[in-house]
Amino acid sequence: MNDKAVVLLSGGIDSTTTLAIAIDQRFDVFAISFCYGQRHKVELEAAKRIAASFNVKSHLMLDVDLTAIGGSALTGNLELPKDRDVEKMSAEIPVTYVPGRNIIFLSLALAWAEVLGACDIFIGANAVDFSGYPDCRPEFLAAFEEMANLGTKAGIEGKKMSIHAPLIKLTKAQIIQKGLELGVDYSLTLSCYDPTDNGRACGKCDSCLLRKKGFQETGIPDPTVYHKK
Amino acid sequence: MNDKAVVLLSGGIDSTTTLAIAIDQRFDVFAISFCYGQRHKVELEAAKRIAASFNVKSHLMLDVDLTAIGGSALTGNLELPKDRDVEKMSAEIPVTYVPGRNIIFLSLALAWAEVLGACDIFIGANAVDFSGYPDCRPEFLAAFEEMANLGTKAGIEGKKMSIHAPLIKLTKAQIIQKGLELGVDYSLTLSCYDPTDNGRACGKCDSCLLRKKGFQETGIPDPTVYHKK
Numbered sequence: 001m002n003d004k005a006v007v008l009l010s011g012g013i014d015s016t017t018t019l020a021i022a023i024d025q026r027f028d029v030f031a032i033s034f035c036y037g038q039r040h041k042v043e044l045e046a047a048k049r050i051a052a053s054f055n056v057k058s059h060l061m062l063d064v065d066l067t068a069i070g071g072s073a074l075t076g077n078l079e080l081p082k083d084r085d086v087e088k089m090s091a092e093i094p095v096t097y098v099p100g101r102n103i104i105f106l107s108l109a110l111a112w113a114e115v116l117g118a119c120d121i122f123i124g125a126n127a128v129d130f131s132g133y134p135d136c137r138p139e140f141l142a143a144f145e146e147m148a149n150l151g152t153k154a155g156i157e158g159k160k161m162s163i164h165a166p167l168i169k170l171t172k173a174q175i176i177q178k179g180l181e182l183g184v185d186y187s188l189t190l191s192c193y194d195p196t197d198n199g200r201a202c203g204k205c206d207s208c209l210l211r212k213k214g215f216q217e218t219g220i221p222d223p224t225v226y227h228k229k
Numbered sequence: 230m231n232d233k234a235v236v237l238l239s240g241g242i243d244s245t246t247t248l249a250i251a252i253d254q255r256f257d258v259f260a261i262s263f264c265y266g267q268r269h270k271v272e273l274e275a276a277k278r279i280a281a282s283f284n285v286k287s288h289l290m291l292d293v294d295l296t297a298i299g300g301s302a303l304t305g306n307l308e309l310p311k312d313r314d315v316e317k318m319s320a321e322i323p324v325t326y327v328p329g330r331n332i333i334f335l336s337l338a339l340a341w342a343e344v345l346g347a348c349d350i351f352i353g354a355n356a357v358d359f360s361g362y363p364d365c366r367p368e369f370l371a372a373f374e375e376m377a378n379l380g381t382k383a384g385i386e387g388k389k390m391s392i393h394a395p396l397i398k399l400t401k402a403q404i405i406q407k408g409l410e411l412g413v414d415y416s417l418t419l420s421c422y423d424p425t426d427n428g429r430a431c432g433k434c435d436s437c438l439l440r441k442k443g444f445q446e447t448g449i450p451d452p453t454v455y456h457k458k
Contacts, residue, residue, distance in 0.1 A: 064337075093382045099341075101340075103336045103381075108293075108298070110328075111329025114329060134381055134384065143372070147332070147376045151363055151373065153328065154328075
């Protein structure tokens with residue numbers, strides 16, 4: 001029997017590639033996605049398609065309403081930045097930062113892992129081609145792992161809970177190449193923060209721009225059909 | 230203007246006393262309570278009464294459905310232990326442990342603190358008269374604080390996020406004495422894991438037994454009306 005792993009799945013390039021890596025490492029994958037009041041809620045349709053395409057053991061869709069907390073352009077009325085310079089994105093934390101998001105999502109994934117008897121949690125955090133979010137950095141993930149081992153029954157009983165971030169040091173182009181090697185169909189994924197209701201990407205938000213840059217650098221055609229050219 | 234603090238408020242003795250301490254320390258208090266699918270959801274009525282009685286700045290009631298994750302007698306169908314020996318409660322982790330609960334609640338409180346511009350989070354965790362939960366121990370809380378300072382914008386921009394657990398080393402009797410000095414009306418609180426729909430305590434679950442022991446040791450009459458003698 002394979003070991004179980006919980007994989008955070010948003011439906012974008014990074015989490016999908018991470019899921020493919022967990023499966024390649026022979027884990028039985030339990031995917032978890034969050035309906036948190038994100039403006040791009042349609043990404044959850046992509047998450048469902050991807051979970052189904054990989055035949056995961058289970059896909060848990062959890063509601064946690066972060067609009068009640070607010071403080072982000074992704075969960076509130078702040079204006080979404082468009083057409084920013086990709087090279088300067090990580091220089092400061094943008095308004096798309098959702099306070100505590102990965103901390104909250106990892107906490108919920110950790111709880112589910114403990115119930116499943118899984119010791120491994122995979123997250124597609126990346127600190128190279130990213131938007132400068134503090135909760136995507138390796139030092140944060142290491143601290144989360146330490147906390148997880150002190151705050152759970154599994155941890156204090158000697159199981160080592162591990163947070164895996166296999167993409168942390170890869171460029172977006174390297175991530176895409178890795179995913180293609182593992183058979184990922186990126187046409188199933190959605191990266192956009194501002195998609196149409198039927199899941200067509202805007203092409204101008206930070207997430208679309210990082211995605212475009214990734215495909216340009218690989219030299220592989222981007223399968224995304226953008227709403228705005 | 231006073232500094233702001235976020236206080237986790239369940240409606241029991243510990244969180245209520247913690248709230249009184251935060252107010253005594255001249256914080257503007259923002260209370261947060263969680264509707265997480267707990268069988269004793271009626272505790273949220275106590276939380277509302279208490280928040281109102283202390284005239285807090287705001288009281289956020291957040292939904293996060295932990296029944297979808299399960300694994301606990303408080304959120305599922307496992308049988309609730311009754312009439313256990315109080316002295317032996319902390320020897321092993323009981324079925325009322327909710328995997329990841331304080332990690333999840335602190336994460337959500339942290340997110341709200343960041344949005345409010347608060348650096349201080351209060352939790353009524355206690356490691357003396359407690360049920361042996363791993364996420365109530367000081368080493369866990371210290372690790373959470375470190376993680377919080379690495380995973381938030383506030384933290385990496387130099388604000389020091391602090392987790393306060395002023396009850397951590399107090400006995401239940403000392404907690405009650407402290408609360409009475411600060412004017413807490415414990416008749417407003419509810420500790421029971423298995424109350425009636427109108428909030429009458431069972432008197433036999435771990436939480437009721439720890440509460441009874443606390444009042445016995447102070448020599449102060451317990452204002453609770455128990456459903457079962």
